[in-house]
Amino acid sequence: MxxxxxxxxxxxxxxxxxxxxxxxxxxxxxxxxxxxxxxxxxxxxxxxxxxxxxxxxxxxxxxxxxxxxxxxxxxxxxxxxxxxxxxxxxxxxxxxxxxxxxxxxxxxxxxxxxxxxxxxxxxxxxxxxxxxxxxxxxxxxxxxxxxxxxxxxxxxxxxxxxxxxxxxxxxxxxxxxxxxxxxxxxxxxxxxxxxxxxxxxxxxxxxxxxxxxxxxASLVDVYDMANLLVATGKYTEAYEYYRYLLLTYQSREIYNNLGVTALLEAMKYFKETELKYRYPIELDLESSAAKGDPTLNMREKLLRQAILHFDAAISLDPNYAPAFLNKANAFALLGDLTRARFYANIEARQASKVGNYPKVDQDIDVLMGIIEARSNNVKGAQALFTKADKAGNALAKINLRVLLKQPPLKEIPAGTLWPQAEKIENLTLDELANDLRVDPKKTVSIKNQLEFLQTPIMGSGSKALVSLIRNDEKTIFHLATSTYTGKTARKIGIGDPRANIVLAYGEPNRSLETPLGQLMVYKNIIFIIGKEGKLERWANYK
Structure with a gap:
């Protein structure tokens, strides 16, 4: 290449x-x-x-x-x-x-x-x-x-x-x-x-x-790091990584992901009761108040900022379905269900067919199900969630349980059943952090007081990615690449289906959709699911 x-x-x-x-x-x-x-x-x-x-x-x-x-x-x-x-x-x-x-x-x-x-x-x-x-x-x-x-x-x-x-x-x-x-x-x-x-x-x-x-290779790693930061809720940092990439390379995916960071940041300003459903926001790889409430102002500002980023992605490619879907998510969160329906069921649906995005088409059903549920059309919502669930959409199953008031599926914590600590290359994350051998040639200054650090490739295919703020606060990911031959502590390896991960780890409390699959985010490990619902990579993080 x-x-x-x-x-x-x-x-x-x-x-x-x-x-x-x-x-x-x-x-x-x-x-x-x-x-x-x-x-x-x-x-x-x-x-x-x-x-x-x-x-x-x-x-x-x-x-x-x-x-x-x-x-x-x-x-x-x-x-x-x-x-x-x-x-x-x-x-x-x-x-x-x-x-x-x-x-x-x-x-x-x-x-x-x-x-x-x-x-x-x-x-x-x-x-x-x-x-x-x-x-x-x-x-x-x-x-x-x-x-x-x-x-x-x-x-x-x-x-x-x-x-x-x-x-x-x-x-x-x-x-x-x-x-x-x-x-x-x-x-x-x-x-x-x-x-x-x-x-x-x-x-x-x-x-x-x-x-x-x-x-x-460094540019690819910056992109991977930005996506992992989004998965773990580090939206402000991720936003700066994407902005850094845009200075070099402008693409619909980067504009889309910038919008996703703003959208997810806005969701921090919602009450838990306002977000009982999980929205199919796609990263391409979250009350009533008095007038002038700063919380409402902030979340609306972030959501409208997200829409501008999605529009930038669409301006590059009018058939980029993920951006239309995410724009619909933003309008749904703004409470504008009329526009949300239009961008989901017409614009995104048409783009998913033209651009051949079968996973996006499933996620459209999920969002339409949420819109119907919020419009008190329980039967319509159930039909849409069921349709997506039968197609293998994990988010649909979760939202269907919420709609039917069934208890949520939960993560399986470490304990007597799974006592081993998570390791990659036989290293726990603490052991890796205590002897972090950064490659100075790969250090990237993302912004003033924000640096991206990396280690050389280790063992059969892994590397450490570090986001460093002000020389004291670190977010560390130990990433097992697609060539890694080892297994997790619970015997999961590259190529395993999502169902096997759920059997071993339970359903994650947090997840993020992608146009091809999903990021399954657990307490200290992220599984990156790709085509056909199979594991492509995973990362331990802290």
């Missing part, structure tokens, strides 16, 4: 001398010495093409920015440029030979393909072409010459690797960290020398690739 290749912009005029063709990410490979641009390059329609097109479409959907037209994609037989974009035709291409190189990476082949395509898409969405194009069109003027001198192609290429890598990760295509290897493989496949006049050396490109991969 992140070949951190440093390349120079290039203009080739073909298509009657006018079409502007530019390739990024692999430019020396694109302009292979002695090979000219060809108008007759054959487009491929095959099983391989459809596989790559599927990856490309996932990246476009994950970017979620439909304010701009989406470039088309072609796989071609040409052996000149690896991957590139034609701005006049608005078309991104990948060469068949480059695809063959990606396929040599076995289980990581899709991630390698995603890197090349995400790199090109990032150039497009970040508008990297503008300054060079302006300089070229105005080279007879001093401003054109000055812009040409200050154009930093290396910075753009690094950013395309960095943000392209994050895009591929957010599309569910993995965290690809073999950029230096694929660079070398591409050089070999295209018969290029290690040193090409006018371009960085192969060794420099490989070194920059490794550094960019580290930076990219």
């Amino acid at each position: 992140r070949i951190a290749l440093i390349f120079v912009y290039c203009y080739l005029f073909v298509h009657h001398g006018q079409a502007q063709e530019r390739s990024f990410g692999t430019l020396p490979l694109i302009n292979k010495p002695g090979i000219a641009a060809s108008l007759a390059s054959k487009k491929i329609d095959s099983v391989q093409y459809r596989k790559v097109l599927n990856i490309y479409n996932k990246l476009v959907q994950a970017r979620g920015d439909f304010r701009f037209p989406v470039p088309s994609f072609n796989l071609i037989t040409e052996e000149r440029r690896v991957a590139g974009i034609d701005y006049d035709q608005l078309n991104i291409v990948l060469e068949e030979k480059a695809l063959g190189v990606c396929n040599t990476f076995g289980a990581e082949a899709d991630a390698a393909i995603a890197f090349l395509l995400a790199h090109e898409l990032t150039h497009y969405y970040e508008k990297h072409a503008w300054r060079r194009s302006f300089a070229e069109d105005n080279k007879d003027l001093k401003i054109g010459l000055d812009l040409d001198k200050v154009t930093d192609a290396a910075a753009n290429e690094t950013e395309a690797d960095y943000l392209g890598g994050f895009l591929a990760y957010s599309a569910g295509l993995g965290l690809f960290q073999k950029g230096s290897e694929i660079i070398q493989s591409l050089y070999k496949a295209y018969g290029l020398k290690n040193d090409i006049p006018g371009y960085p050396s192969l060794s420099d490109r490989q070194a920059l690739s490794r550094r960019t991969a580290e930076k990219m």
Whole structure:
């Protein structure tokens, strides 16, 4: 996902001398010495093409920015440029030979393909072409010459690797960290020398690739940390983490999650009797009073702030169903059930179908059930909760019990049945905290007096994530990644179904929905449930 290749912009005029063709990410490979641009390059329609097109479409959907037209994609037989974009035709291409190189990476082949395509898409969405194009069109003027001198192609290429890598990760295509290897493989496949006049050396490109991969991994960890802070109720801190991410990368998910933090913070200002149902608020991975009551003012302010963030997410992608659902949740909490119905049952419902969000569609039923219950339509609420419950929605089951006035399902505390302390890599959280070996290269300053600390990967697949405030207050998560092979104290491991977790730990007192699953938040452990209701990762926390 992140070949951190440093390349120079290039203009080739073909298509009657006018079409502007530019390739990024692999430019020396694109302009292979002695090979000219060809108008007759054959487009491929095959099983391989459809596989790559599927990856490309996932990246476009994950970017979620439909304010701009989406470039088309072609796989071609040409052996000149690896991957590139034609701005006049608005078309991104990948060469068949480059695809063959990606396929040599076995289980990581899709991630390698995603890197090349995400790199090109990032150039497009970040508008990297503008300054060079302006300089070229105005080279007879001093401003054109000055812009040409200050154009930093290396910075753009690094950013395309960095943000392209994050895009591929957010599309569910993995965290690809073999950029230096694929660079070398591409050089070999295209018969290029290690040193090409006018371009960085192969060794420099490989070194920059490794550094960019580290930076990219750090960005992913900041996002994971923000989501975990939300799960544990640290909304103010999480908000700052998301804001930090937005300075680098704007996406519908981040705007959505900013809104979720404001929405959940607002729920702190409700009385318990006002929140007897659990709302299907989706993190993408809570009385009567006199006029002027500051509590009412604060919660309304936060809820309306949340709506603005959800609107920002929707402006990027009008079919992003989670943001419509969360907007409906906000209106329901504001007491505006008419708008809540509209955004849930019409806007969110339509977006969930267009965008293929089956889990969101279930959560819409849950929210509609809450709306019917609050409107004193008990039968309607029961029907909606039952429908979602039969589809496997855990939140529906909880709300159905509330509606029917049945006792709530509870967590199973540690005791004689489960006396062992929770450990990852054979370390309790206290033991980890007492000997916390932070990697200084991974420290990120989120805001004044707020730092994000990390440890290197430990054992078979775990790491510690730390949010530090004013050098004294810490929130620590020991995260078991998807590669971790161990089990929890109650014998739960990666891939286990949600039902097994409930048997061992009970139903959590707190949970948070996601478009694909749920975060199950217990007293000192969080289970991250993904597709098909199976455990993807978990974290001990303190």
